[in-house]
Amino acid sequence: MTPHTPVTADEETVLADLAGMLARLLEDEYGLDDVEIGMHTTFNRDLELESIDLVTLAGLLEERYGDRVNFAEFLAGMEFDEIIELTVGRLVEYVVTSLKAAEAS
């Protein structure tokens, strides 16, 4: 599997999943209910999420995917600036890669 997997149905499903989780988080924590979320949406500037929101997101990811996806490890491997620039698309790619790796093993 190459890291640059083209957009597939899998990616669409994962994006829909993540958009649902983020919508839930934005509604619960900030009372927002009409935020558009796409592959290029950034967590920091577009969604205004704080790092503690990413901890909540990690919990939602674990609820959905179990230990097949480890968001904390994913972010722990990044530089601070990379986390600031992180897009929903990059997380979608990571989730798809992790799920495929779990399937293969």
Add this chain to the structure above:
Amino acid sequence: MAMVDTGAVRLHVQRIGPRDRPATATVVLVHGLLTDSLASYYFTVAPAFAAAGLDVVMYDLRGHGRSERPADGYTLDHNIDDLEALLDRLEVTGPVHLVGNSYGGTVAFGYAVRHPERAAGVTLIESEPATAAWAVKLGGILHRVVHQLAYNEPDAIAWITAHRSHNTARLARGAARLARETSLGRDIPASRVLTEDQIRSVRCPVLGVYGGDSDLAELAPWLESLLPDCRTVVIPGHEHSVLVEAAQAVGGHILELVRGAELAGAAEAR
């Protein structure tokens, strides 16, 4: 999300551990004031600690992160009471390795003074025990936060956005809210501080980690001279945010301290 009711306050807790074996020791990670939360550990050193076989307990201090934000009760003793009650609720009874960043280290050290038998080690990251000088310094910082930020927020936020970053400005808004809505700004400088004898009474291994460009690095020799078992590390090229900026190095030093204590414990048991 796990919330633990200590009886006094509801605290947000995250606990992770090794996936494939029982944990060898527990580390409790305490974050800093105002703009900080357990996220500073969750996405930095915590995954590596769990992978190294440790039971990792992280929580948000009252008023911070996802924990409850009561209007008052923000002295250092309140924070130590919260930590004590939290570990009781979690049934963590054995000695733990306490790690604190900035104010979190002051809380961790205070816990070790109160419960020497429950502290296997203490790591102070950019941090110091509560002394009279510490209280004066924190008083000055908090005075600025309350007066320049909390009650003059639009101007202060505009300045921060222009001179720092959008992200820092958002964190500052959270800090302003905490300072405005709670007694934190008054309580912390009014905290009971430690005597030199109380500081010396911490006999477990203590690790001090400082950024080379931080004012706090000057504390390293003082801490080493005062404490019976203390080592300090200064990481060049960093300031107060050394934990998040140099997480791997900081985490490595902490793991070394934990391993050292485990080996010493094993040697004693023989």
